[in-house]
Amino acid sequence: MTDPKSNKQPIYNFGAGPACLPVDVLEQIRDDIPDWYEGMSIMEISHRLPVFMELTQSIEQDLRSLLTIPDEFAVLFMHGGARTQFSAVPLNLLNGSKVADYLVTGHWSDLAYQDAQRYCQPHLVASSKEEHYTKIPEEKEWNFSKQGAYLHYTDNETIHGVEFPHPPKVKDKWLISDMTSNILTKPIDFSSYGLIYASAQKNLGIAGITVVIVRKELLGKEHPFTPPTMSYAFCEKTQSMGNTSPVFCWYVLGLVLKWVKKQGNCETLANACKQKSTLIYDVIDNSNNFYISPVVKEYRSRVNVPFRLPSAELETLFLNEANAIGLKQLKGHKTVGGCRASLYNAMPLEGVEKLAEFMKEFEKTRG
Amino acid sequence: MTDPKSNKQPIYNFGAGPACLPVDVLEQIRDDIPDWYEGMSIMEISHRLPVFMELTQSIEQDLRSLLTIPDEFAVLFMHGGARTQFSAVPLNLLNGSKVADYLVTGHWSDLAYQDAQRYCQPHLVASSKEEHYTKIPEEKEWNFSKQGAYLHYTDNETIHGVEFPHPPKVKDKWLISDMTSNILTKPIDFSSYGLIYASAQKNLGIAGITVVIVRKELLGKEHPFTPPTMSYAFCEKTQSMGNTSPVFCWYVLGLVLKWVKKQGNCETLANACKQKSTLIYDVIDNSNNFYISPVVKEYRSRVNVPFRLPSAELETLFLNEANAIGLKQLKGHKTVGGCRASLYNAMPLEGVEKLAEFMKEFEKTRG
Numbered sequence: 065m066t067d068p069k070s071n072k073q074p075i076y077n078f079g080a081g082p083a084c085l086p087v088d089v090l091e092q093i094r095d096d097i098p099d100w101y102e103g104m105s106i107m108e109i110s111h112r113l114p115v116f117m118e119l120t121q122s123i124e125q126d127l128r129s130l131l132t133i134p135d136e137f138a139v140l141f142m143h144g145g146a147r148t149q150f151s152a153v154p155l156n157l158l159n160g161s162k163v164a165d166y167l168v169t170g171h172w173s174d175l176a177y178q179d180a181q182r183y184c185q186p187h188l189v190a191s192s193k194e195e196h197y198t199k200i201p202e203e204k205e206w207n208f209s210k211q212g213a214y215l216h217y218t219d220n221e222t223i224h225g226v227e228f229p230h231p232p233k234v235k236d237k238w239l240i241s242d243m244t245s246n247i248l249t250k251p252i253d254f255s256s257y258g259l260i261y262a263s264a265q266k267n268l269g270i271a272g273i274t275v276v277i278v279r280k281e282l283l284g285k286e287h288p289f290t291p292p293t294m295s296y297a298f299c300e301k302t303q304s305m306g307n308t309s310p311v312f313c314w315y316v317l318g319l320v321l322k323w324v325k326k327q328g329n330c331e332t333l334a335n336a337c338k339q340k341s342t343l344i345y346d347v348i349d350n351s352n353n354f355y356i357s358p359v360v361k362e363y364r365s366r367v368n369v370p371f372r373l374p375s376a377e378l379e380t381l382f383l384n385e386a387n388a389i390g391l392k393q394l395k396g397h398k399t400v401g402g403c404r405a406s407l408y409n410a411m412p413l414e415g416v417e418k419l420a421e422f423m424k425e426f427e428k429t430r431g
Numbered sequence: 432m433t434d435p436k437s438n439k440q441p442i443y444n445f446g447a448g449p450a451c452l453p454v455d456v457l458e459q460i461r462d463d464i465p466d467w468y469e470g471m472s473i474m475e476i477s478h479r480l481p482v483f484m485e486l487t488q489s490i491e492q493d494l495r496s497l498l499t500i501p502d503e504f505a506v507l508f509m510h511g512g513a514r515t516q517f518s519a520v521p522l523n524l525l526n527g528s529k530v531a532d533y534l535v536t537g538h539w540s541d542l543a544y545q546d547a548q549r550y551c552q553p554h555l556v557a558s559s560k561e562e563h564y565t566k567i568p569e570e571k572e573w574n575f576s577k578q579g580a581y582l583h584y585t586d587n588e589t590i591h592g593v594e595f596p597h598p599p600k601v602k603d604k605w606l607i608s609d610m611t612s613n614i615l616t617k618p619i620d621f622s623s624y625g626l627i628y629a630s631a632q633k634n635l636g637i638a639g640i641t642v643v644i645v646r647k648e649l650l651g652k653e654h655p656f657t658p659p660t661m662s663y664a665f666c667e668k669t670q671s672m673g674n675t676s677p678v679f680c681w682y683v684l685g686l687v688l689k690w691v692k693k694q695g696n697c698e699t700l701a702n703a704c705k706q707k708s709t710l711i712y713d714v715i716d717n718s719n720n721f722y723i724s725p726v727v728k729e730y731r732s733r734v735n736v737p738f739r740l741p742s743a744e745l746e747t748l749f750l751n752e753a754n755a756i757g758l759k760q761l762k763g764h765k766t767v768g769g770c771r772a773s774l775y776n777a778m779p780l781e782g783v784e785k786l787a788e789f790m791k792e793f794e795k796t797r798g
Contacts, residue, residue: 093464098458182657287656
């Protein structure tokens with residue numbers, strides 16, 4: 065993302081991830097090359113150097129403080145993305161059980177449910193697949209298993225733009241949540257959670273590292289086939305340094321957290337998120353169905369806003385014209401088409417205002 | 432690493448990995464921030480954008496051309512480091528067999544052997560553990576299993592500085608090799624290999640991505656418990672984009688390969704490697720045992736040169752004085768202590784010459 069204060073046309077990157085980074089973070093990264101420590105760049109630093117180990121400790125502290133993570137949770141920084149967690153969760157947490165409960169509300173929770181079939185018989189608590197993932201199934205229709213080791217759900221579906229307005233209510237089992245696209249956009253009450261994971265390339269930094277926040281009492285019960293680098297107990301024991309860490313990705317995550325702290329706390333971030341998404345939803349709702357949000361209102365995501373235009377031709381025109389004025393990566397995911405505006409923390413209000421203005425103007429001239 | 436052409440004291444980083452990057456590569460990375468494509472940095476680019484997919488194809492082509500990789504091999508770019516491959520290899524390649532053969536010649540091959548115990552009964556072909564990993568066991572003493580699915584070995588042991596002078600001779604099974612620390616430092620005859628892997632942070636770029644070169648006929652026989660992100664067949668089918676790729680790590684790998692191509696071919700690189708390591712070994716061998724290389728001469732590594740001084744006090748002094756004049760990260764791995772100079776492709780000859788001079792001077796004044 066270019067600096068809005070520069071003379072160049074500002075670029076606003078609405079991609080769903082890898083997503084835009086704060087301008088301040090990009091500038092810091094640039095300034096740190098080639099000399100982050102004693103004439104070496106951060107990319108050339110051993111993960112065993114005290115200066116790097118201190119950095120990782122401060123990163124954990126920043127995340128703990130921002131999210132108010134209770135002491136009974138470990139915070140892990142693992143290789144790879146959320147997809148790896150789709151296997152890591154059952155491998156680590158089934159603990160001999162042959163069943164685990166899954167709520168399916170979009171592409172990613174469905175994939176988590178499918179990947180779990182490698183390790184158990186996942187029990188489908190509810191699915192909105194038949195409604196094309198435009199809602200969260202009514203809680204009264206949810207059908208829990210008796211023996212399920214946990215309940216997995218995806219707090220925000222990046223592709224379908226469906227978000228849980230509040231955590232699912234569970235009894236007798238821990239909630240496991242993929243919060244890749246909406247972590248750090250609201251306060252979290254950890255009391256019902258066993259584990260929360262989020263890959264970094266949306267609200268936490270860049271692709272290649274995943275944060276796992278896991279209740280310590282759940283550690284150490286993994287299946288014998290669990291690769292060490294996917295074992296939560298191993299990662300906790302080795303302070304996420306059991307093998308060479310993705311040093312640069314971890315460092316960027318740290319810079320993003322420092323930037324987030326400057327914005328305020330999770331309440332501040334939730335308000336910003338609400339304000340930005342409301343701007344776009346208002347344009348959609350006031351467009352006489354020129355723009356259509358496929359999602360039932362109460363489940364609309366505050367971070368991923370998918371929308372359709374009246375025809376594929378108009379969508380292409382919309383994307384091309386938006387692109388030309390610096391509103392980038394607004395194309396919807398290939399599985400659903402259409403358009404999508406991702407409004408993570410790093411997206412400034414001015415970018416969203418510019419998109420809202422452009423949408424209104426486009427509707428006026430082409431509607 | 433700072434530019435040797437600048438006015439600052441040149442910094443030479445002898446770390447074993449994450450290791451030094453070529454100055455040109457660091458400058459290119461800095462120049463590409465914040466605008467790599469249409470006003471976005473490479474860290475903010477979707478892995479699905481055509482411009483990124485074209486980049487990854489050219490990276491694969493560069494690697495294929497540098498190493499002369501035959502068409503019957505797939506080239507995969509996977510999340511994480513070599514440790515993940517210690518599990519991925521048996522998960523993907525056992526193909527129902529309960530045995531696989533392992534040669535143990537240092538810390539990493541021993542860890543690969545141990546991790547394999549999660550998935551099979553690995554058969555110890557030979558080990559130099561009792562000789563403190565100072566040699567490769569004599570081939571005539573090797574004891575192969577009859578049924579072993581493959582033979583795993585580590586072509587160069589980063590910690591112990593032991594390197595195979597030529598590939599192990601095998602019959603009736605494929606060679607599987609961890610070449611993390613010496614890939615791209617010599618030509619490879621692929622005819623005996625089933626699979627070669629290398630994490631990037633030594634000769635290929637930065638931590639967070641691993642290259643896997645695998646014979647296509649071995650794909651698709653993975654254990655049902657293999658996580659999709661660790662399945663070679665899945666990675667091949669999805670062009671290593673089955674989930675969000677570590678975009679930045681992949682891009683740096685591409686820059687390093689372009690830089691390597693400018694240096695020449697694998698023969699050129701092998702010569703440079705030989706020249707640099709000979710400089711240091713000559714200092715060691717001419718020091719009247721002031722410096723000691725623990726490794727039997729014919730198995731000395733051309734990329735990792737561990738050495739001892741007469742006392743722990745002298746080693747500390749050596750490391751401190753070296754550090755003060757810009758010779759960085761010469762400390763040996765914590766498991767073995769002492770000193771170690773890593774001489775990967777990005778380490779310029781001038782750096783090695785400066786180290787050799789310093790070693791001679793230190794010996795003269797303290798010896």
